[in-house]
Amino acid sequence: MTATQPARERxxxxxxxxxxxxxxxxxxATVECLIELGYARTSVHEICARAGVSKGAxxxxxSTKAELMATAVEHLTTRIQAEIAAAAxxxxxxxxxxxxxxxxxxxxxxxxxxAAVMELWVAARTDPELAAAIKPVDRALGRSTLELFRSLxxxxxxxxxxxxxxLTVNLIRGLALDAQLGGDASRxxxxxxxxxxxxxxxxxxxxAR
Amino acid sequence: MTATQPARERxxxxxxxxxxxxxxxxxxATVECLIELGYARTSVHEICARAGVSKGAxxxxxSTKAELMATAVEHLTTRIQAEIAAAAxxxxxxxxxxxxxxxxxxxxxxxxxxAAVMELWVAARTDPELAAAIKPVDRALGRSTLELFRSLxxxxxxxxxxxxxxLTVNLIRGLALDAQLGGDASRxxxxxxxxxxxxxxxxxxxxAR
DNA sequence: TGGAAAACATTCCAACTGGCATGTAAGTTC
DNA sequence: GAACTTACATGCCAGTTGGAATGTTTTCCA
Numbered sequence: 001m002t003a004t005q006p007a008r009e010r011x012x013x014x015x016x017x018x019x020x021x022x023x024x025x026x027x028x029a030t031v032e033c034l035i036e037l038g039y040a041r042t043s044v045h046e047i048c049a050r051a052g053v054s055k056g057a058x059x060x061x062x063s064t065k066a067e068l069m070a071t072a073v074e075h076l077t078t079r080i081q082a083e084i085a086a087a088a089x090x091x092x093x094x095x096x097x098x099x100x101x102x103x104x105x106x107x108x109x110x111x112x113x114x115a116a117v118m119e120l121w122v123a124a125r126t127d128p129e130l131a132a133a134i135k136p137v138d139r140a141l142g143r144s145t146l147e148l149f150r151s152l153x154x155x156x157x158x159x160x161x162x163x164x165x166x167l168t169v170n171l172i173r174g175l176a177l178d179a180q181l182g183g184d185a186s187r188x189x190x191x192x193x194x195x196x197x198x199x200x201x202x203x204x205x206x207x208a209r
Numbered sequence: 210m211t212a213t214q215p216a217r218e219r220x221x222x223x224x225x226x227x228x229x230x231x232x233x234x235x236x237x238a239t240v241e242c243l244i245e246l247g248y249a250r251t252s253v254h255e256i257c258a259r260a261g262v263s264k265g266a267x268x269x270x271x272s273t274k275a276e277l278m279a280t281a282v283e284h285l286t287t288r289i290q291a292e293i294a295a296a297a298x299x300x301x302x303x304x305x306x307x308x309x310x311x312x313x314x315x316x317x318x319x320x321x322x323x324a325a326v327m328e329l330w331v332a333a334r335t336d337p338e339l340a341a342a343i344k345p346v347d348r349a350l351g352r353s354t355l356e357l358f359r360s361l362x363x364x365x366x367x368x369x370x371x372x373x374x375x376l377t378v379n380l381i382r383g384l385a386l387d388a389q390l391g392g393d394a395s396r397x398x399x400x401x402x403x404x405x406x407x408x409x410x411x412x413x414x415x416x417a418r
Numbered sequence: 419t420g421g422a423a424a425a426c427a428t429t430c431c432a433a434c435t436g437g438c439a440t441g442t443a444a445g446t447t448c
Numbered sequence: 449g450a451a452c453t454t455a456c457a458t459g460c461c462a463g464t465t466g467g468a469a470t471g472t473t474t475t476c477c478a
Contacts, residue, residue, distance in 0.1 A: 015424065015475055022425080038335035040249040043465065054427045055467090061425090065466065115334065118386075122331045125324065125389045126247035135390065163403050170383030170400070177327075177382055180334045181344065191379070194372050201414075202407055224445055224454060231455080253436065264437090266456045274436065 023061050025051040027075040030068060034116040039123045044068065069120065070133035076116055077137045084108040084145055091152045094207075098164075098200045101149060102192065105168050108145065110176035118180065142169065160206040164199050171195060232270050234260040236284040239277060243325040248332045253277065278329065279342035285325055286346045293317040293354055300361045303416075307373075307409045310358060311401065314377050317354065319385035327389065351378065369415040373408050380404060 029051035033042040044065050048058050062068035087107050091100045108114075121138075124131040146165050153161065175188055238260035242251040253274050257267050271277035296316050300309045317323075330347075333340040355374050362370065384397055 013475080018425065018474080036335070038332060040332060041335065044467090045465075056428070056470095057426045059426095059467075063467090118331055118334075121386060121390060122327055123247060123249060125327075126245065126250065131390060138390070163400070166396075166400055167380065167404060167407075170387065171376065171380045172383065173386055174379030174382035174384075177330060177386075178379065181330060181340060181347070187375075191372070191375055195376060198376075198407065198411055201410075205410075222445080227445085227455065252434080254434085263457045265441095265458070268437075269455060272437085 019061070022051070022053050022057055024075075025053055026058055026061060026068065027072050029053075030072040031076050031079075031113070031116045034072075034119045035112060039119040066127075066129050069123075069130055072116075073120055073130075073134050073137050076113060076120070077141045080108055080111075080113050080117070081141060081144060083111065083113065085148065088148060088152060094155070094203065095200070097153055097156075098203060099196050101153070101164075102168055102172075102196050102199065105145075105165075106172050106175075106192070109169055109172050110179060114176055115180060118177070145169075156203065157206055160203055164202060168195070168199065228270070231260070231262050231266055233284075234262055235267055235270060235277065236281050238262075239281040240285050240288075240322070240325045243281075243328045244321060248328040275336075275338050278332075278339060281325075282329055282339075282343050282346050285322060285329070286350045289317055289320075289322050289326070290350060290353060292320065292322065294357065297357060297361060303364070303412065304409070306362055306365075307412060308405050310362070310373075311377055311381075311405050311408065314354075314374075315381050315401070318378055318381050319388060323385055324389060327386070354378075365412065366415055369412055373411060377404070377408065 026047060029047045030042070032050060033047055037046070044055070044058060047068070048055050051058075058068070062071060084104065084107070088104055091097045091104070117138075120130065120134060124134045146162065149161060149165055150158070175191070179185070179188060235256060238256045239251070241259060242256055246255070253264070253267060256277070257264050260267075267277070271280060293313065293316070297313055300306045300313070326347075329339065329343060333343045355371065358370060358374055359367075384400070388394070388397060
């Protein structure tokens, strides 16, 4: 704010920056733990260790583990959203558009980060507090991605796009589960190709009508 | 074996019967815990309490928690298989066949028991031992259900049936996740109806060719 | 420049976890 | 009916868990 910023940059200085840095470290570590260890084996102790943060610091920012997890959901969703936005170049026109679109959804909803989402999601089933935190955030992710598709493929009829989008998202989430368990990758690719073929046919049929 | 079986039936008697009874009680309690509490909150203590079985008894039958879980997978799959088989009446002919087929898969792969499967599945992602136990069992369930469909709809070309089956299974698994988190049920039904429509079109197209 | 407050570090604790050791009862075999 | 095996019960332990109390440093503002 003031013009008298000392030039020495060693160490972060302002409180806000200090704060955000450890917050991010904690949230990143949480996501990392979820991916590597799963929800059940993730302890605040481990999170603190990975973040290089003391237990007191964690407590200062997130008084309870539930609060940490709830915040991690937002953090995670933001990262996924950024990932999708970054990967979404030009989708091209109808022939390839479908293929690229499906691939994009695969990247976003079956990528590394999605494992963490699955963990939180399943945990939320029996944890109302966590569920309350996840629901709106997840809805927002779904909607914003759909919005992205609408802007990238303005020519596609809305109903067609919506239907194909949500079908693809759910199909891919199912396939992601299979992938996480180490199912046959080639069979999955083959299945995804079949789906692309079908989706394209649906699109053409809807447009021709 | 011998003819001198005492008539008094109070209490189960033979060792094998005694054994199986507590084993089943433990396995059922495990599944119940997974559904109600989730994997993370499920403790052997709680399982024993629900099964009305002492800790020692549990240890006698399943020396470790991992072993109990691994066995629960088989138990669970058997129950699901039975559920599907019981619900699978006559699927009818091509117009309704697709609809009934999708509904059947929904019942089997998104029903109450499937919540337990999800829990174990997600847990298995970061637990090689559990994964090793689940993989073959789950594959067997998928195959046997597909086999059931083949027998119920002998007229459908194999490739068509296979593709539609696996797409449906994965789609429904994705939708089941959404359902567990308390997503909008009507939107889910609508999406499923769209899929039925599409699947029927695919079928007709494949047959006509 | 001095002191309040925010950020962070250390230490501790009560509760709970899974697993095991030891003890008792029921069933099986000869 | 005695020796033996299997099924179950009880109590304990070492390790972890999440959370809180207390102490120290860093930044901020008047």
